[in-house]
Amino acid sequence: MDALTAEEADPVADEHGAHQRGGGPGRRPSDAQAVVPPGALSPAERDRSWSRLGDEDFDVVVIGGGVTGAGVALDAATRGLRVALVEARDLASGTSSRSSKLFHGGLRYLEQLEFGLVREALRERELMLTRLAPHLVKPVSFLYPLSHRVWERPYTAAGLLLYDTMGGARSVPGQKHLTRAGALRLFPALRRDALIGGIRYYDAQSDDARHTMTLARTAAQYGAVVRTSTQVTGFVREADRVAGVHVRDVESGAETSVTANVVINCAGVWTDELQRLSGSRGRFRVEASKGVHIVVPRDRIVAESGLILRTEKSVLFVIPWRNHWIIGTTDTEWNLDLAHPAATRADIDYILEHVNSVLATPLTHDDIEGVYAGLRPLLAGESEDTSKLSREHAVARPAPGLIAIAGGKYTTYRVMAADAVDAAAADLPNRIPASITDKVPLLGADGYHALVNQADQLAARHGLHPYRVRHLLDRYGSLVHQVLAEAADDPELLKPVPGSPDYLQVEIVYAASHEGALHLEDVLTRRTRISIEYPHRGVESAEAAARLMGRVLGWDDETAREEVRVYVARVEAERDSQTEPDDQTADARRAAAPEARPRLEATA
Template sequence: VRDVEDGRETDIQAGVVVNCTGVWTDELQRLSGSRGRFRVRASKGVHVVVPRDRIVAETGVILRTEKSVLFVIPWRNHWIVGTTDTDWNLDLAHPAATRNDIDYILGHVNKVLATPLTHDDIEGVYAGLRPLLAGESEETSKLSREHAVARVAPGLVAIAGGKYTTYRVMARDAVDAAVVDLPGRPPSSITDKVPLLGADGYHALVNQADHLAMQHGLHPYRVRHLLDRYGSLVHEVLQAAEGRPELLRPLEHAPDYLAAEAVYAASHEGALHLEDVLARRTRISIEYPHRGVACAEQVARLMGEVLGWSDPMITREVDVYTARVEAERDSQAQPSDEAADARRSSAPEARARLIEPVG
């Protein structure tokens, strides 16, 4: 296994390996030298994010289109509107939204809105890939959204398909298939009884939100926001600010988040690059029109305190992230997948040692 951060390679031995790599499933199956039991096709889904006040509604909306389903989902101070469902055969690491994708979403949602949305209303755009179980010639909208598990070879189990909403069932099925190759008789899965991190004690803390707010000098709504993000792990986040009251202040250009959250992402959540915080541990990259660029330096300096970054390293992280955002914006103005992919792929990688796909 190669560490893409520093290039180090480590030999790992295991009785069973589970291939749960989503749209990269076929590439990993080829490494085993076997044909595999199923194939995966990547389907691109695009969503746009608009401010909450742009749509006058109290609940979400589900619309049927000629190709798929369109959702209008309330999310914090925003609405998420999507999605598309189209084949994607280009860079799997960076699926790119096009102008046509965005026009498709706006065109369909505007059919039911009293005040139409425009491109100027959009705060953020994101694209992802669904790993659909493939037949020989089906369009992606007709491919299975269910998951499948297969014993590809002795000691190698593959799982593909499925959705985030069924991840626990998927994990149980994959592990149940994997333990067949292990000695002994492992106990039955209890995943349906194991709470998520932060779930234990969450409801009691919600009742104590006002007390927590007073204790830390925060507004109660701020504590409730932290509880919604971290659950009972909120104490770890607040602990990062002990003796440093400035970390309990909002980020200058992303005021929905505290400075302590950027520190916590680097110290507790494995964030190693600026994009990890702005696009993954938080959703700043799609919640603000500046896409995270305006607060990039502040967040990089907060992370740098934890990760030991020098000034040149901080500058590089900010420059790489800024180039990523510029490439994404440009790709979203392109008419075709090929043009959008070319523009998005031109941005530098935060992880410079990313390896090429398996041939």
């Protein structure tokens, strides 16, 4: 099969026509004339989207670029609505890049008899694995160690039988029962006295930040305006009705107003702040719960499967993550900086204590490559009579023209999005079709399986190792042709990123040219996961990455140096915070770092 051009690889055209990528230092003159495919969040498209925000009337404006906001934008756009999504920072810059990175039904909900919730989540897991995002969502196995004789095995087996059969879960193997010897062969790192046997079961995992970004790009492919670094500063009012939002471009300081029939607040842990800004009384409150994960090298735990452990509060996961393990999470109240939750020494010690209770060779602080902290938006209902509560999420209409949605879990984002758009129908002039996102593959899904079979040929054509191409396919799917096309006239881009050999330099360029990355931290923490996968946490790659981004974004030397300075200060502040004993001192340390988007208001 011949290599496809970028246009052929992404054949769906939107109603707004093709756009051109702006030139910049280091780019060939012909690049400025290249046609950018639909769904590309390019610098030129960013300029054009600003004009569209001020010039067009929209059916729906979505506030928030996390998984819920991106899901709402795709749901609305594929129903034929005119949609704009605005995000103050970066796509998935909050909770949606800091999860356990699992698409799962939630075993603990079975014990709580939440069968409907589990069935729904497992149906979503199946859709992701088979139809919507097979390039991004993959099966992952877990060992459930048994420690009690007689009753625990049949009790757990009964729950896992439901888990294996609910929601049409057919794409992963069913449970497998293991003796102690069998469980230790699967997970040799366990202490022999830590279990009497085990059960292996399957769930699914994904890079949450890449999935959310791809979701937003898919919405853009279907005509939605998707714009990051665009902060809501107020609401447009017509009498008692919300009729749009006032926004500021936090890169340039420019301001404009966006008119819409309905505004949907998908701001997650910032939901209450947006409610106050709108002047409407919220129908529920959102409280933040901090969850911390650590990342350690794969060779520190000898195992062929993930692990799930019961704790006194919930569960602890040991999750295989390429050449690493992700271990977490914690669950503690957080009332400080919502944008940059800080992990403390106590959080890390909690994780190490619990995982070391079953490991033959304990982990130490020196084994840790990365740490990340995220906030769960948990509901604290004020008036259940005026809000729709279901599936752990709530949808409310606090004022005509304003919808708020909060709570829920990453796995069921698509259901949440459909509920939000259904609720918005009351403020739309025409009847809208039903949600169809269960039939809409994300960008890169179509053709993915065929390309997996052709990975060796694709690797030979580009002079890459087949392992490298498979890694790219699991990050970009069939968009891999677009990525590799960026290196057509510069083979040096197919070399690894200095300091981060798991990633190619062309991926940094593509993040800026097609994926909407505007700052160095966008690339090192979300488009790639360099910030948590290497002990240097991206510092050794920062200068090279800034140089590559600058080729696309037109940075001069001073701008590139400032991007590196800000990123290094962020890493130093996070490291400092992780040595502090409590949230208050850790938050103060983290707050010392400069903001990558300096015009951003503190309440965003």
